[in-house]
Amino acid sequence: MLEQYIPVLLLVALAVVTAMAFIVLSRLLGPQRPASNKLGAYESGMDPVGQARDRYSVSFYIIAMEFIVFDLEVIFIYPFAVRFQEFGAGTFWAMMLFIFILFLGLVYTLKKGSFDWTAVPLQDEQSQESSYKIS
Amino acid sequence: MQQFLESFLPAGPLVVFVFSIIPLMIILVYALFAIWLERKVAGHIQDRLGPMHTGGWHGWSQTIADLVKMIQKEDIVPAKADRFLFKMAPFIAFAASYAAFVAIPFSSGYIGSMIDVGIFYIVAITSLLSVSIIMAGWASNNKWSLLGAMRTAAQTVSYEVPTVVTILSVIIVTGTLNLMEVTEMQTGNAFLGFLPNWLIFHSPFMVIAFVLFFIASLAEAHRVPFDLPESESELVGGYQTEYSGMRWGLFMLTEYADMLLLSLVGATLFFGGWNSPFGSFMDGPVWGAFWMLLKGMILVFVMMWLRWTLPRLRVDQLMNVCWKYLIPLSFVNLVLIALWEMIF
Numbered sequence: 435m436l437e438q439y440i441p442v443l444l445l446v447a448l449a450v451v452t453a454m455a456f457i458v459l460s461r462l463l464g465p466q467r468p469a470s471n472k473l474g475a476y477e478s479g480m481d482p483v484g485q486a487r488d489r490y491s492v493s494f495y496i497i498a499m500e501f502i503v504f505d506l507e508v509i510f511i512y513p514f515a516v517r518f519q520e521f522g523a524g525t526f527w528a529m530m531l532f533i534f535i536l537f538l539g540l541v542y543t544l545k546k547g548s549f550d551w552t553a554v555p556l557q558d559e560q561s562q563e564s565s566y567k568i569s
Numbered sequence: 570m571q572q573f574l575e576s577f578l579p580a581g582p583l584v585v586f587v588f589s590i591i592p593l594m595i596i597l598v599y600a601l602f603a604i605w606l607e608r609k610v611a612g613h614i615q616d617r618l619g620p621m622h623t624g625g626w627h628g629w630s631q632t633i634a635d636l637v638k639m640i641q642k643e644d645i646v647p648a649k650a651d652r653f654l655f656k657m658a659p660f661i662a663f664a665a666s667y668a669a670f671v672a673i674p675f676s677s678g679y680i681g682s683m684i685d686v687g688i689f690y691i692v693a694i695t696s697l698l699s700v701s702i703i704m705a706g707w708a709s710n711n712k713w714s715l716l717g718a719m720r721t722a723a724q725t726v727s728y729e730v731p732t733v734v735t736i737l738s739v740i741i742v743t744g745t746l747n748l749m750e751v752t753e754m755q756t757g758n759a760f761l762g763f764l765p766n767w768l769i770f771h772s773p774f775m776v777i778a779f780v781l782f783f784i785a786s787l788a789e790a791h792r793v794p795f796d797l798p799e800s801e802s803e804l805v806g807g808y809q810t811e812y813s814g815m816r817w818g819l820f821m822l823t824e825y826a827d828m829l830l831l832s833l834v835g836a837t838l839f840f841g842g843w844n845s846p847f848g849s850f851m852d853g854p855v856w857g858a859f860w861m862l863l864k865g866m867i868l869v870f871v872m873m874w875l876r877w878t879l880p881r882l883r884v885d886q887l888m889n890v891c892w893k894y895l896i897p898l899s900f901v902n903l904v905l906i907a908l909w910e911m912i913f
Contacts, residue, residue: 441682442671442690444589449667452593453660453819460640460815473648475711476810485649486712494723497888501726504896508733511903512689515740518907526907533900540897549892550885 496548507536592670592681599862600825601632607873614877642814647709650811654708658701659812659819665697666826673833674749676843676857687747688740691834692733695789698827699725702808705820709811717807720797720884727891728788728795734899735782738906739838742771748834752842767841772913774906779839781899783868786831788891791824793876797884832868833861840864 475482514529543549605620608631612619624630646655669691671681684690699722706718743751757766764770769779788795799807806812809820836842842864843857851860882890 438682438684441589442668442684444586445592445671445681446664446668448590448593449664450660452597453663456640456815456819457644460642460644463641464643464814466643468645470648472645475647475649475709476805477712478805482711486710486715487707488715490715490719494719497723497727500892501730504730505726505733508730508737511734511737512740512746515737516744516746518741518910519744523911526911529907530904533904537897537900540892544893549888 493548500543500548503539504536507532588679588681589671591679592673592675593667595675595862596667596670596826596829597822599829600822601636603825603829603869604632604635604821605629606870607876610870610873611877614874636818639815639818644816645811645813647711647811649710651708651710654704655811656816658705658708659816659823661701661704662698662823663819665694665701666823666830669694669830670826670833672748673830674752674837674842675861676854677752678854679858680749683747683749685747687745687749687751688736688834688838689746691830692729692736695827695830696725696729698823705812706808709808711811713805713810714808717797717799717804717810720804721791721808723884724788724791724795724797724887724891727888728785728895731781731891731895731899732785732789734896734903735778735785736834736838738778738899738903739768739775741903741907741910742768742775748837748842752837752844755841756844765841765844765846767839767844769839772906772909774902774909775839777902778899778906779835781895781902782835782838783871785891785895785899786835787872787875788887790828790831790872792828792872794879794882795887796876796881797887828869828872829865832872833865835868836861836864 475486477483510532511529514525518525605628609619609627620628620631622628623634646652672684672687672690674680702721702725703718706714706716706721709715739751740746743754745751745754751768755765755767769775787793791797791799797804797807799809804810809817812820843861845852845856845860
């Protein structure tokens with residue numbers, strides 16, 4: 435059983451060695467002339483402003499959470515799919531119930547607007563500024 | 570499965586070694602070819618010729634020249650970057666995408682390893698790619714990179730769900746995760762007397778499953794119309810902005826390997842893998858490898874063709890397509906395929 439994974443490990447090792455060989459070759463053949471301009475962050479020709487590791491739109495974290503939920507649910511469908519031909523109707527209805535509950539969850543998050551990324555103008559009457567936020 | 574090659578070689582560690590190194594060789598040669606092909610396709614679609622001079626015949630050695638040039642470039646690591654993560658990221662991407670090929674049956678006589686979990690292993694190991702992209706983007710300490718990396722992560726993880734669900738709807742029919750067994754099931758010429766016994770002809774819902782799988786795999790491989798991670802015109806280079814020389818080259822090889830991987834998985838699951846389209850005519854281990862690679866290359870060509878046909882989506886549209894249409898549709902399709910299997 436486990437010896438089936440030896441080629442997997444070998445291929446990973448070979449891929450890493452090949453990649454290393456490319457990089458080492460490029461180290462040997464390429465020039466090494468560091469300069470402060472060259473080593474700075476690329477910001478379309480301007481001097482970089484501040485750090486790049488800043489706060490980020492929350493929508494991406496919501497996507498990540500949704501993904502974890504869905505990916506875990508999908509894992510449960512694997513054994514069902516593999517054994518479906520043998521077990522037949524009983525498992526089918528059990529899986530229907532499972533997918534239905536999953537579907538309710540999806541409908542709930544859609545109605546909550548987790549995936550509505552449209553930028554809407556912020557209705558701020560006091561300042562009369564047309565700033566934008568991601569809702 | 571391994572008898573074909575084992576008949577030439579003494580059994581033992583050497584066989585294991587040769588079996589492991591073959592996918593890497595195939596993919597490196599393929600990547601050189603595919604990059605040239607992409608430029609030719611781009612050229613001819615835009616009424617140009619593409620590379621013509623290097624090597625004589627239609628610029629066939631253009632990519633090799635590019636590779637040699639890339640190796641001679643300086644290996645730049647930005648001063649403010651996280652050096653360790655910055656250097657690690659291309660290795661992880663390269664190793665993850667290449668290791669996935671071990672479970673692909675290239676012909677009836679050759680598969681890297683007969684692991685039972687086959688397609689599950691491919692899905693699992695390719696999801697390491699998004700980790701490497703996040704690493705690259707965050708370590709670069711560049712705003713373009715970070716934007717590109719976050720988009721890529723959101724895109725790759727989102728589109729993984731419809732990809733896996735469509736794969737599972739095929740698994741319901743085959744009952745095995747091993748791609749070699751999936752391909753063996755598609756041997757023959759049973760359906761309607763003349764169509765090959767491929768899974769795409771199994772039921773009408775299989776065609777829908779293939780369309781959904783293909784759309785999702787376009788997004789997984791970061792191809793147009795879902796090429797937001799590298800959208801040159803708005804994000805400079807996305808997560809690869811700070812990469813140069815051979816480190817960038819590794820990311821590019823990974824990208825092309827990923828395209829072929831998804832195309833080969835599609836060819837195996839829906840188009841009979843190494844089976845000949847003419848029944849037993851032109852069949853056998855060597856022809857098998859030819860058919861497998863041909864089917865994969867046709868799907869890769871469609872991906873290249875789409876690049877010069879469709880405009881790019883916006884980020885919010887990208888998420889809408891995935892969560893509001895592809896995921897519900899793929900689940901409904903899964904249920905319908907299961908129903909079809911119960912009734913017939």
